[in-house]
Amino acid sequence: xxxxxIYSVGEINRYIRNMFAGDGILSxxxxxxxxxxxxxxxxxxxxxxxxxxxxxMSCVMFAGDRRGLPFRMKDGDKVVVGGRVDVxxxxxxxxLYAKEIRLEGEGILYERFMKxxxxxxxxxxxxxxxxxxxxxxxxxxxxxxxxxxxxIRDIQNISHRRNPYVQVILYPALVQGEGAxxxxxxxxxxxxxxxxxxxxxxxxxGSLEDLWAFNEREVAEAIFACETPVISAVGHETxxxxxxxxxxxxxxxxxxxxxxxxxxxxxFRKKLDRYADSLERLTSGxxxxxxxxxxxxxxxxxxxxxxxxxxxxxxxxxxxxxxxxRAIRVKLQSASGRAExxxxxxxxxxxxxxxxxxxxxxxxxxxxxxxxxxxxxxxxKRADLYLARLDSLNPxxxxxxxxxxxxxxxGHALTRVAQAKPGxxxxxxxxxxxxxxxVTGTERVNSEKQGPAEGAPAKNTENTHGE
Numbered sequence: 329x330x331x332x333x334i335y336s337v338g339e340i341n342r343y344i345r346n347m348f349a350g351d352g353i354l355s356x357x358x359x360x361x362x363x364x365x366x367x368x369x370x371x372x373x374x375x376x377x378x379x380x381x382x383x384x385m386s387c388v389m390f391a392g393d394r395r396g397l398p399f400r401m402k403d404g405d406k407v408v409v410g411g412r413v414d415v416x417x418x419x420x421x422x423x424l425y426a427k428e429i430r431l432e433g434e435g436i437l438y439e440r441f442m443k444x445x446x447x448x449x450x451x452x453x454x455x456x457x458x459x460x461x462x463x464x465x466x467x468x469x470x471x472x473x474x475x476x477x478x479x480i481r482d483i484q485n486i487s488h489r490r491n492p493y494v495q496v497i498l499y500p501a502l503v504q505g506e507g508a509x510x511x512x513x514x515x516x517x518x519x520x521x522x523x524x525x526x527x528x529x530x531x532x533x534g535s536l537e538d539l540w541a542f543n544e545r546e547v548a549e550a551i552f553a554c555e556t557p558v559i560s561a562v563g564h565e566t567x568x569x570x571x572x573x574x575x576x577x578x579x580x581x582x583x584x585x586x587x588x589x590x591x592x593x594x595x596f597r598k599k600l601d602r603y604a605d606s607l608e609r610l611t612s613g614x615x616x617x618x619x620x621x622x623x624x625x626x627x628x629x630x631x632x633x634x635x636x637x638x639x640x641x642x643x644x645x646x647x648x649x650x651x652x653x654r655a656i657r658v659k660l661q662s663a664s665g666r667a668e669x670x671x672x673x674x675x676x677x678x679x680x681x682x683x684x685x686x687x688x689x690x691x692x693x694x695x696x697x698x699x700x701x702x703x704x705x706x707x708x709k710r711a712d713l714y715l716a717r718l719d720s721l722n723p724x725x726x727x728x729x730x731x732x733x734x735x736x737x738x739g740h741a742l743t744r745v746a747q748a749k750p751g752x753x754x755x756x757x758x759x760x761x762x763x764x765x766x767v768t769g770t771e772r773v774n775s776e777k778q779g780p781a782e783g784a785p786a787k788n789t790e791n792t793h794g795e
Contacts, residue, residue: 338417345415348422354413358439359385359424360432363405374401378409378424387411389426397429398536398566406432408439430536437536441543444570448545453552454573460557462577465591466525468495470556472515475500478532479561479582486586491593497524503531508541513550520554527554528585529571530561542569551575561585733757745770 335343348354361378368374372391377384387409389397401407410428415421430438448454469487473479480498487496499515502508512529519527529551531539541547542562551558551574560575561582572578579585630636734742737753748754748767756763 337420341415341417341420344420344422345417348414356410357413357424358408358410360406360408361385363401363407364403366401366403366405374426376401378407386421386423387426388423389429393427395566396427396568399431401429408432410438410442437540437543441536441570444543444545444548445573448548448570448574453548458552460576462557462559462588463525465596466494466589468497468522468524469589470497470499470519470522470524470527472499472501472512472519472527472529473531473582474503477503479530482581482583483528483586486583487590490587490590491596493593494590497522503541504534504538505541509544509546512541512547516547516550516554516558520556524556526557526559526589528559528561528579528582528589529575530559530579530582530585531563532582533564533567539563539567539569542571544570547571548574559585559589728759732763745772 359378361380364377364379364384366374366376372394374389374394374397376387376389378387379385389411408430409424409426410430411424411426413422413424416423428438452458471480471483473483475498484496487494497519499519501515502511516527516529529542531542533539539562542560548570551560551571557576559577559579560569560571561579561584562569562571563581565580577588579588733756735755735757736742736747737755740747742748742754748770750767750769752767754765754767756765
């Protein structure tokens with residue numbers, strides 16, 4: 329095991345999980361099997377197993393994905409489950425995370441549904457840039473649905489309640505079974521040619537097989553090509569068809585489609601009343617504002633008449649004459665006073681300037697002298713300090729104090745015990761020459777009083793003999 333990397337359990341579980349996540353098949357897979365150990369947890373999650381004759385697999389469907397589950401699952405159900413296979417790191421076991429569950433009879437249809445959805449999505453038929461807005465005040469609405477179903481009755485009732493003046497035009501179509509797709513396509517084309525405000529296409533709820541006509545490619549293409557805005561209203565809120573993706577607006581039910589298409593006449597009238605009140609307030613306010621402005625213009629017109637302007641000019645001329653006379657008198661008095669004081673003021677200013685210049689000259693000379701002396705003293709101290717440091721670093725002076733400098737035979741300095749071993753030849757530099765010696769032993773000395781180094785004699789560790 330030496331030299332091999334040893335992994336933790338968590339690392340291996342994470343590694344395996346990453347392998348599963350990178351597998352294209354396991355990340356989006358459909359598995360057929362029989363349900364067993366099915367438990368609906370209080371949290372909303374569903375825990376169950378899928379089994380067949382050869383094995384079993386743990387599965388979970390989280391509460392957020394249950395909205396698309398059209399039935400309550402139980403043990404023994406034959407189902408097709410779509411989702412991803414992943415590893416639960418904490419327990420180190422893999423399981424199927426379900427996104428879609430269909431009874432086995434619907435599984436094939438569901439696979440066809442997903443294939444059609446992907447194909448049309450790649451063609452851009454679901455792109456929001458192609459969605460047409462539904463008119464806010466539609467008055468002529470077409471409906472493609474069965475003539476005897478609950479869908480048309482709900483649409484008619486809600487339309488009459490919200491706005492009895494809206495015209496609902498029904499195209500009686502087959503919505504289930506043989507010929508349903510062709511009937512729906514024909515209904516869309518016929519109503520589109522009538523220049524209506526919008527078209528509702530849909531039917532009541534049912535199984536995936538019952539709703540299949542609205543998953544056909546021909547129906548999707550007819551909705552996409554329709555010039556009139558289309559509202560899709562197929563089944564219940566949990567039912568989703570290809571028509572819902574292609575339509576300009578999806579309604580969860582036919583009743584909801586009527587609510588979206590038919591504007592509420594009562595609310596419309598209330599809104600008109602509010603607009604009328606606002607318009608009346610704005611108009612009254614504007615009239616009052618215009619009257620005040622007219623009165624102001626009238627006053628300005630009177631003030632601008634020739635007689636008023638002449639009187640104003642006379643009054644202004646008298647004011648200007650009076651102000652001119654006062655200004656001339658003030659100027660003459662001020663000039664006379666300044667002329668008398670100019671010699672005295674000039675002499676006083678010159679004396680003040682001379683005294684200030686002398687004071688600045690004396691201060692500057694004293695400042696320069698102090699600065700020169702201080703700089704000289706600092707330089708002398710710095711020079712003495714440098715000389716003392718230089719003298720303390722003189723290696724020769726260190727040798728005179730009894731210190732020596734030791735090197736190996738080849739001249740490399742010996743600074744640690746580990747560099748020498750018995751039998752090595754060394755040189756010891758002193759003040760007047762070199763001592764050649766041979767190491768007979770070493771001893772490591774530190775603050776913890778460690779014993780002699782391995783292989784060294786316990787005593788007489790300083791024995792050397794010179795050449």
